[in-house]
Structure formats: C-alpha cells, structure tokens
Amino acid sequence: MAVIALLTIELISGSISSAFAQSLPGDFVFLRDIDPTIIQDIRYATSNNFMGRPIAGYGAAECVVKREVGPRLKAVQQELARQSLSLKMFDCYRPARAVADMVAWSRNGKETAAERRYNPAFSKADLFRLGYIATHSGHSTGAAVDLTLVDLGADNSRKFDPAxxxxxxxxxxxxxxxxxxxxxxTGYDCSDAKGHTASGAITPAQRRWRNLLVAAMARQGFANYSKEWWHFSLPGAGGAGYDFPITRAR
Incomplete structure (x- = not known):
C-alpha cells in the first residue's frame, strides 16, 4: 500500500513538474535550461532600469527566448569561454504589456534625474520617435536580445546602489x-549617439569590445541594431509578438 501511495505521489509530482515546464508557449524556452553558464541580469524585472521600477509583465528575472535562439546563444557562450569571457543578458523576450508600459511612461510628462541618466541629450518623449524604443518591439517575438560581455578574470564586484x-x-x-x-x-539602454554601435566617440579599447561582441554574435547569425551596441536579433526567427508574463523557471 505504501508503495502504491509512493508511486501515486511520484506520478502527481511528475505531472505538476511537467505542467510547470510547459508553462511557456511551445516555441519558447528558458535560456538557463539551454545554458546555465550565461549570466543573467534582467534589468526590467528590477528597479535598475530607465523607468526606475519593475516593468509590467516581468514577474521574474528570467531570460526567455524562441527555441531556435537558445542554442545559438549557447554556441556564442562556448566560443567566448575560451577567452575567459561570458555573455550577460539584460533583456530577452519582452511581453507586449511591457512595451505598453514603456509607452505610457514616455508620455506621463514627468522626468526624474535618474531617468535622465539614460537619455541625457533629449526628452524621454522623443525615445520612440528617434528609434530607441519601438511601439511594436522585436523583443516580443522572442527573437531579440539585449546583452553585453563579462570579463571573468576582472573585478566585477561593484553593485548598483539605487540611492x-x-x-x-x-x-x-x-x-x-x-x-x-x-x-x-556607455551603459546599457543609453539612448545617445555614443551608444550607436559604430560611434566614433569611444576609445580604441571600447571599440575592440564592441567589435568582438558583434563578430561573435554574427558568427551565429545574429544581426546588431545600429543604434544600440547591446541589441541583437535573429533574422527569420521572429513572427508574431506575444504577451504572456515572464515567470520563474522551474
């Protein structure tokens, strides 16, 4: 009887686990399930972003991508690992409700000093017109990502202090x-000409880092967005936008 009860518990537990694992649409995956070595710093799930608060739809700081995107990011990571480098993900799939939240924020008529850190040269109301934020984001398809490089041999101990x-x-x-x-x-999400990938206002060392990132991503088919050194998309993997919320991986 105890054996039967145990088997029943295991079957129920397995069903719950399976259901949780299938909580994403079938063509999406949690990146940590593909490669847990890729560092994640999903900023829109925190207050450390241009809006100064968690953004709608980001219920967890998880990178979610289209299924075909994950293995390509893993391949980039494997190449970088040979140089003691790692990818760091800032944003991946972005729910459509998050985009709507950004639009509303841009039109609220307020602008704090903390917000100005991200767009020092112009008003946040101009972000969409100038192409820094899209009203229909490629991120919502799961085929676009924001990322950078981490030197694993460097001192990366400085932490963001909201105060x-x-x-x-x-x-x-x-x-x-x-x-x-x-x-x-520049920092991530820097809406400024200096954040343009080919900007001439950066140092040779900064240029080398950008070139290294762009080249590594290009070898796996990713295309960079010229106004944002951190933004890459996988052509052909997009399609319709989605609006399911981001939840914690199992």
Missing amino acids: KDYADCTAPVAERAPEGSVDMG
Missing part, C-alpha cells in the same frame, strides 16, 4: 552606474 547619484550613461565607466561587465563606452 547613489550616478553620472549619466555616457560618462566614464567609474562614474556611471556599475554593470559588472566590460566597458563598452
């Missing part, structure tokens, strides 16, 4: 908010 008054995203790396990654010349 600190950091310089804007174009400032020298020691003055802007820490990101635990290599110095790409």
Whole structure:
C-alpha cells in the first residue's frame, strides 16, 4: 500500500513538474535550461532600469527566448569561454504589456534625474520617435536580445546602489552606474549617439569590445541594431509578438 501511495505521489509530482515546464508557449524556452553558464541580469524585472521600477509583465528575472535562439546563444557562450569571457543578458523576450508600459511612461510628462541618466541629450518623449524604443518591439517575438560581455578574470564586484547619484550613461565607466561587465563606452539602454554601435566617440579599447561582441554574435547569425551596441536579433526567427508574463523557471 505504501508503495502504491509512493508511486501515486511520484506520478502527481511528475505531472505538476511537467505542467510547470510547459508553462511557456511551445516555441519558447528558458535560456538557463539551454545554458546555465550565461549570466543573467534582467534589468526590467528590477528597479535598475530607465523607468526606475519593475516593468509590467516581468514577474521574474528570467531570460526567455524562441527555441531556435537558445542554442545559438549557447554556441556564442562556448566560443567566448575560451577567452575567459561570458555573455550577460539584460533583456530577452519582452511581453507586449511591457512595451505598453514603456509607452505610457514616455508620455506621463514627468522626468526624474535618474531617468535622465539614460537619455541625457533629449526628452524621454522623443525615445520612440528617434528609434530607441519601438511601439511594436522585436523583443516580443522572442527573437531579440539585449546583452553585453563579462570579463571573468576582472573585478566585477561593484553593485548598483539605487540611492547613489550616478553620472549619466555616457560618462566614464567609474562614474556611471556599475554593470559588472566590460566597458563598452556607455551603459546599457543609453539612448545617445555614443551608444550607436559604430560611434566614433569611444576609445580604441571600447571599440575592440564592441567589435568582438558583434563578430561573435554574427558568427551565429545574429544581426546588431545600429543604434544600440547591446541589441541583437535573429533574422527569420521572429513572427508574431506575444504577451504572456515572464515567470520563474522551474
């Protein structure tokens, strides 16, 4: 009887686990299930982003991508590992409700000093017009990602302090908010010409890091967005946008 009860519990437990594992649409996966070595810092699930709060739909700090995107990111990671480097994911799949949240934020008529750190040269109301945020984001298809590089041999111990008054995203790396990654010349989500991938306003060392990232991603078929050194998409893997919320992986 105890054996039967145990088997019943195991079957129920397995069913629950299976149901949880299938909580994503069938063509989506949690990146950590494909490669747990890829560092994740999903900023829109936290207050450390241009809106200063968690964004709608980000119930967990998890990178979710289309199924064909995951293995390609793993291949990039394997290449980088030979150089003691790692990818760090800032954003992956983005629910459509998050995009709507961003649109509403851009039109609320308010702009704090912390928000200005991300777009020091113009008003946040111009972010969509200038192409820094899209009203229909490729991220919502699961085929676009925001990421950077981490030097695994460097001191990445500086942590973001929400109470600190950091310089804007174009400032020298020691003055802007820490990101635990290599110095790409600007912070993540920096809506400024200096954040354009081919910007001439960065140092040779920063240029080498950007070129290394773009080349490694290109070898796996990813295309970079010219206005954002951190943004890459996989052509042909997009399609319709989705609006399911991001939840914690099993």
